Amino acid sequence: MALRLRRRPKTQPPLAVLGTYTFPTRTVQIVLMEDDRVQWICDCEKFRRWSTHKDPPWCKHIAKAAARRSIERLTRRVAVSRNLEH
Numbered sequence: 001m002a003l004r005l006r007r008r009p010k011t012q013p014p015l016a017v018l019g020t021y022t023f024p025t026r027t028v029q030i031v032l033m034e035d036d037r038v039q040w041i042c043d044c045e046k047f048r049r050w051s052t053h054k055d056p057p058w059c060k061h062i063a064k065a066a067a068r069r070s071i072e073r074l075t076r077r078v079a080v081s082r083n084l085e086h
Helices: 045-052 060-075
Strands: 014-022 027-033 038-042
Touching: 014 038, 014 060, 027 060, 038 045, 038 060
Parallel strands: none
Antiparallel strands: 014 027, 027 038
């Protein structure tokens, strides 16, 4: 039995930014694509190198942002960044 995997289309420009999560050295965004998919985008090197894989790109910064988003949605509160300068 042969498996047929669909190729992912070339990257499309994002339609809208749904959320932005900042960390001390990285920024993660959740974007809505033109084909109504939601995609997580990070500005780290590992995420940029992931383009050769067939899996969706992922890194520890996206995992942290997803955890923060889950907590926000469960508690209905927005997390406050720790590095606030007054």
